[in-house]
Amino acid sequence: MRYIIVFFILYLHWILWSGKFDAFHLSLGIISCALVTFMSHDLFIERKKLSPKIIVEAIRFIKYVPWLLYQIILSNIHVAALVLSPRMPIEPKIIRYKTKLKTDIALVTFANSITLTPGTITADIVDGEYVVHALSRKVADDLMTGEMEDKVAQIFEEE
Amino acid sequence: MSVLAVIFILTGVFFFTTATIGLLRFPDFYTRMHAAGKGDTLGAFLTLAGLALYNLHHGFSVDAILMSIKILLIAVFIFIANPTATHAITKAALNCSVKPWENKETSK
Amino acid sequence: MESFFIYISMFLCLLVILALYRGIAGPTVLDRIISISAIGTKTTVILALMGFIYNRGDMFLDIALAYAFLNFIATLAAAKFFRSRKSIIPGSNCPINKGGE
Numbered sequence: 001m002r003y004i005i006v007f008f009i010l011y012l013h014w015i016l017w018s019g020k021f022d023a024f025h026l027s028l029g030i031i032s033c034a035l036v037t038f039m040s041h042d043l044f045i046e047r048k049k050l051s052p053k054i055i056v057e058a059i060r061f062i063k064y065v066p067w068l069l070y071q072i073i074l075s076n077i078h079v080a081a082l083v084l085s086p087r088m089p090i091e092p093k094i095i096r097y098k099t100k101l102k103t104d105i106a107l108v109t110f111a112n113s114i115t116l117t118p119g120t121i122t123a124d125i126v127d128g129e130y131v132v133h134a135l136s137r138k139v140a141d142d143l144m145t146g147e148m149e150d151k152v153a154q155i156f157e158e159e
Numbered sequence: 160m161s162v163l164a165v166i167f168i169l170t171g172v173f174f175f176t177t178a179t180i181g182l183l184r185f186p187d188f189y190t191r192m193h194a195a196g197k198g199d200t201l202g203a204f205l206t207l208a209g210l211a212l213y214n215l216h217h218g219f220s221v222d223a224i225l226m227s228i229k230i231l232l233i234a235v236f237i238f239i240a241n242p243t244a245t246h247a248i249t250k251a252a253l254n255c256s257v258k259p260w261e262n263k264e265t266s267k
Numbered sequence: 268m269e270s271f272f273i274y275i276s277m278f279l280c281l282l283v284i285l286a287l288y289r290g291i292a293g294p295t296v297l298d299r300i301i302s303i304s305a306i307g308t309k310t311t312v313i314l315a316l317m318g319f320i321y322n323r324g325d326m327f328l329d330i331a332l333a334y335a336f337l338n339f340i341a342t343l344a345a346a347k348f349f350r351s352r353k354s355i356i357p358g359s360n361c362p363i364n365k366g367g368e
Binding site for chain 2: 268271275278279282285286288289295297298300301302304305308309311312315316319324325328331332335336339342343346347349350
């Protein structure tokens with residue numbers, strides 16, 4: 001099952017980026033995609049058994065993206081205002097944020113979301129605690145409300 | 160449609176500009192990371208999205224759609240790759256215990 | 268519309284030069300790395316714009332994608348390399364942190 005999924009993803013990319021539809025390029029693509037699939041299929045999809053849950057998760061994730069984009073634009077306007085203001089009222093500090101997420105993919109998604117949104121950068125995860133560098137007090141308080149964590153938890157860890 | 164594309168591109172360039180000014184103005188490494196990591200990501204995404212929109216203004220032929228999908232794939236890749244690179248560098252700095260700058264006026 | 272793209276590209280080149288100042292002057296090595304990473308992101312966008320200026324989008328987009336990949340891998344490799352150096356710790360007579368206060 002994993003072989004088939006990885007092969008089709010790779011082949012789709014092959015067709016998209018080659019842009020040629022004659023027999024030579026298509027068959028070359030089949031050979032090279034099969035080779036890569038055979039060698040590295042366990043890198044692409046790690047979990048052993050695939051359940052229909054992955055489709056539900058994908059749909060929930062797509063619903064999460066517009067909200068994330070909106071937050072990213074807000075955060076960029078915030079940072080731009082900080083950059084352009086003459087006195088630069090920033091108070092950088094390092095905060096620790098205890099998380100309740102368990103699975104790897106949820107942790108990664110949340111870490112990338114933190115990095116992209118209001119003035120915060122994830123540096124490390126130590127024993128279920130995020131080490132976050134925050135640019136100003138306002139954004140640190142925003143993160144501590146935990147709204148984004150609830151959304152990520154809803155995507156990946158709800159049955 | 161090309162008006163929308165121009166708006167997208169100009170907004171993207173604005174975010175690029177603030178990212179660069181932040182890179183020059185901020186006092187220490189971590190705060191520069193904020194400016195460079197975020198402003199560049201959104202700037203690149205908006206500019207490439209504007210280009211993908213502009214590409215479609217001649218009409219929806221197969222070639223044009225394929226090219227727009229390619230541009231969007233580059234944008235998505237930058238969107239995933241840039242925060243990851245940001246984590247990596249920040250983690251390197253923390254591991255080496257580079258001290259973060261503090262605001263002398265507000266912290267007691 | 269082509270001249271609009273040319274002006275945008277020239278403006279981005281100006282930003283690249285500004286960012287290069289941080290790459291040359293930046294006190295620590297990590298500053299230089301983020302400066303180069305930011306320049307790489309801008310270069311990807313400039314390459315995509317050049318595809319539109321010369322009407323060779325198919326070719327320049329492939330180059331832009333390759334450049335984005337290389338930029339990402341180079342940044343990761345540099346970060347990994349300097350993470351494993353113990354000499355980066357301040358006070359341990361490390362050239363990286365000279366003048367980093």
